[in-house]
Amino acid sequence: MNTKKNVRRKIWPEALKREIVAAGSVPGVSVSVIGRQYNVNTNLVFTWRRQFTLPAHTTDAGFLPLVVQPEAAPSVAPSHVADAIEIELPRGYRLRVGSTTKASALRLVFDVLERR
16 A cells, blocks of 8 residues: 655745846845745755856856947936936847846846856
């Protein structure tokens, strides 16, 4: 007689996994707190983090083309956007990055978008 119960495991969509990894990778944020927020085991968050990040020995992340365009006529833009730059990636993504953005958070965003 088989005493094991049929246990169904939750299937996590990849986009949600990446969202959880990104939330848990912000400096100063506890992975266990993120796990509780998303109702996921902390060990699983660390497993996904290893799955979606570059190995530590990888130093050549490559270069992205940079296109500098003349500034368009000023439009009515919110004042908080004045200190931002916009980065257009090859796959059609556009990032607007402000002066308060941490480099580690930006690197994580690039890593996630690079794998999509």
